[in-house]
Amino acid sequence: MKVFRKILIILLIANLVRIIPGCCDCDGPATFFSFNKTGITNLDNSGIFPQSSASDTMRAAAVAFEVSLYDSTGYWYYAALPAKSGAGFSRATAMSCDCAYPMQARAHLTNISITTLFPISDQIAAGAEVSGLFAASLRGNYAGDGVYITPEMLCSQTENKIYYDSGIESFGLFLKPEVQSANARFVMRFTLSDGITLTDTTALITIRP
Amino acid sequence: MNRPGLNIPPSLLLILLWFTIGTSHASAQSVRQEQMEIYLHYACRETYRSMQLQEGDIDFLNYLDYKADTGCTGVVHVGFTLSPSEIWTFTADLGMMSDMRFSQMNISASRIVNNTGRYTSWGVSAGISAYPVYLNEFNEYHLLRDTGLMADLDANYRQETLYDPGLDLMPFLLYTKNRLSLKAGTGLRISSFMPFNLLIRQKKDGGNFRREIRYETLYKPALTSISTLHATLMLSDKPGLSVGLQAGAQLLFGMRSIPYKRTILTWTAGNRVTDKITPGSKPFTVTEVSAGIVIRF
Numbered sequence: 001m002k003v004f005r006k007i008l009i010i011l012l013i014a015n016l017v018r019i020i021p022g023c024c025d026c027d028g029p030a031t032f033f034s035f036n037k038t039g040i041t042n043l044d045n046s047g048i049f050p051q052s053s054a055s056d057t058m059r060a061a062a063v064a065f066e067v068s069l070y071d072s073t074g075y076w077y078y079a080a081l082p083a084k085s086g087a088g089f090s091r092a093t094a095m096s097c098d099c100a101y102p103m104q105a106r107a108h109l110t111n112i113s114i115t116t117l118f119p120i121s122d123q124i125a126a127g128a129e130v131s132g133l134f135a136a137s138l139r140g141n142y143a144g145d146g147v148y149i150t151p152e153m154l155c156s157q158t159e160n161k162i163y164y165d166s167g168i169e170s171f172g173l174f175l176k177p178e179v180q181s182a183n184a185r186f187v188m189r190f191t192l193s194d195g196i197t198l199t200d201t202t203a204l205i206t207i208r209p
Numbered sequence: 210m211n212r213p214g215l216n217i218p219p220s221l222l223l224i225l226l227w228f229t230i231g232t233s234h235a236s237a238q239s240v241r242q243e244q245m246e247i248y249l250h251y252a253c254r255e256t257y258r259s260m261q262l263q264e265g266d267i268d269f270l271n272y273l274d275y276k277a278d279t280g281c282t283g284v285v286h287v288g289f290t291l292s293p294s295e296i297w298t299f300t301a302d303l304g305m306m307s308d309m310r311f312s313q314m315n316i317s318a319s320r321i322v323n324n325t326g327r328y329t330s331w332g333v334s335a336g337i338s339a340y341p342v343y344l345n346e347f348n349e350y351h352l353l354r355d356t357g358l359m360a361d362l363d364a365n366y367r368q369e370t371l372y373d374p375g376l377d378l379m380p381f382l383l384y385t386k387n388r389l390s391l392k393a394g395t396g397l398r399i400s401s402f403m404p405f406n407l408l409i410r411q412k413k414d415g416g417n418f419r420r421e422i423r424y425e426t427l428y429k430p431a432l433t434s435i436s437t438l439h440a441t442l443m444l445s446d447k448p449g450l451s452v453g454l455q456a457g458a459q460l461l462f463g464m465r466s467i468p469y470k471r472t473i474l475t476w477t478a479g480n481r482v483t484d485k486i487t488p489g490s491k492p493f494t495v496t497e498v499s500a501g502i503v504i505r506f
Binding site (some may be wrong): 045048061063135146147148149150153176178 | 359362410412413414415416417418419420421474475476477478479
């Protein structure tokens with residue numbers, strides 16, 4: 001009987017010890033990745049807030065795109081991996097450790113250059129550099145909070161930025177002047193701090209008044 | 210058995226006895242003079258300022274109780290009055306509007322200076338007071354003017370409580386006979402509307418254009434006149450607990466305006482224009498009529 005009680009005490013102590021390191025350790029080191037791929041989708045910004053759109057038709061005053069910069073090797077899948085645990089000694093936690101996975105880009109965005117392939121108005125001809133005619137907004141701020149930010153501010157906020165769960169820099173670009181042509185299309189160049197430039201072209205947009 | 214704890218010298222006992230008798234005698238005197246009241250009133254408050262033309266910049270005072278369903282704003286007052294003597298009276302009054310929270314507190318002290326007759330006397334009252342009023346649907350200014358835009362992206366009912374704290378000084382006349390007392394006074398009040406911030410976010414319908422208008426109102430002290438009339442009729446004049454009815458009326462009049470700083474952000478936060486705007490002062494009145502019960506003890 002005494003042996004049984006001793007075993008119970010030892011088991012109790014062992015379980016109590018599990019609680020001591022039982023807090024989720026979410027302060028893991030950031031995993032580095034590289035922006036080497038771009039994706040551009042159309043935005044429908046005719047309403048209160050922008051929404052992704054499969055249509056290639058936009059209102060003349062609401063030409064907008066969503067840009068994503070990411071790592072083609074898919075580092076964001078790291079977030080789905082199970083957390084490593086000590087062999088033979090699992091921690092006791094009240095709930096599963098839902099830690100966000102920190103990621104950091106090796107090179108951040110330094111410049112956005114946009115060239116129009118169609119004339120926007122009589123003053124803005126095809127081939128013109130029009131990045132100054134765009135305003136930007138971070139994807140998390142699409143719900144209509146406040147005004148836009150400049151592309152320069154957008155670039156500066158990517159410096160030393162920690163991305164949680166997905167190494168994707170996603171933002172919207174909104175053309176300020178009304179397009180007077182029947183079509184619109186833009187070539188976008190994204191320069192990174194390591195000198196690499198990523199280039200992508202928007203879909204051919206049909207403008208409706 | 211020696212019990213040193215109870216070994217009190219006779220002289221100390223005499224001093225304690227004298228002190229106890231003296232204190233009880235003093236409190237018996239003060240009970241006779243001291244008077245407390247608790248009252249509960251329902252008041253109807255009407256705030257008025259003539260509507261100004263909205264040709265230029267917004268004038269927030271145009272939206273005082275704007276589009277309110279009732280003719281006046283209901284206010285429930287709960288108050289406590291302490292009169293330590295016939296000369297001094299201290300009053301603390303809490304006011305609650307339809308938001309069901311005490312948003313108003315008036316504190317005053319009044320002193321009888323002189324008796325002018327058998328039943329009449331005059332005195333001076335001083336205190337701090339606040340008269341909150343509602344500003345309703347001030348976004349209508351933008352909804353009407355800023356056509357072609359979604360003029361206010363905030364779809365909620367826009368209402369702001371406007372506080373007007375101030376200091377008042379008021380000579381008064383008091384008439385007391387049997388169970389009836391009347392108090393009438395008129396004086397001056399200096400007050401300023403408490404500053405508040407408002408944000409209007411706009412977007413072009415079918416376009417990318419965005420704009421943000423930020424309003425920050427500013428202090429502007431103003432001198433107003435304050436006049437009051439209070440009547441109390443006690444239903445019984447027995448010593449101890451007694452109940453009575455009260456009625457009151459109050460009028461504030463002054464020339465008021467709400468100056469403000471307006472910042473317009475167009476497209477981006479860096480593209481901003483700030484102006485300081487001072488609408489013209491116009492007659493402003495707050496009228497309040499109240500009635501309720503009072504418990505005196």
